[in-house]
Amino acid sequence: MDWLLQNGPHTPYIAVINSSFFNVNTLTKLQKSRKVNGLILISSDGEPGPELGFSPDQSCPNRGHGLYDSESFVDGCKVDWNPYGEAMFFKDWSFPMFLVREQSDIHSLLETCYAKFNAPIDGNARSWPLCAAELLSNMFAARDAETCIRRSNMVTNLNPEIGRAHV
Secondary structure, three states, X not given: OHHHHHOOOOOOEEEEEEHHHXXXXXXXXXXXXOOEEEEEEEOOOOOOOXXXXXXXXXXXXXXXXXXXXXXXXXXXXXOOOOXXXXXXXXXXXXXXXXXXXXXXXXXXXXXXXXXXXXXXEOOXXXXXXXXXXXXXXXXXXOOXXXXXXXXXXXXXXXXXXXXXXXX
């Protein structure tokens, strides 16, 4: 990852990382570099996750939305009962992230694509042509969050009596 962030000349990149590196620190470095426009997280079955544990939620899930007010407890939470919580769900990441678990797909990414065409030789970037990846996600409803919210706020009801003021 250091080579990509410091020396990688062929931007933008889709970073491929192992699940043990999937944490807020790594994602923040990738985002701040402005060299990465996507992330592929690879995780084989039986592969251990992060050494210290992992949770994308907050250390106190549902903070600010529970029964306790912020005056009684620190930020509405008396005990941080999720010690591995990194609040990853609550950050605005500027790139899509995909999980790949299928062993044949992982092999294609690492061996057929990266090692054969993209791996630096003696610390130097290879020239063109490079192997590329494209991240596509099929969406069945709205095309993005803004469209979804706009459509959710529309009155789509066919009953003319609903929404009218009765005098």
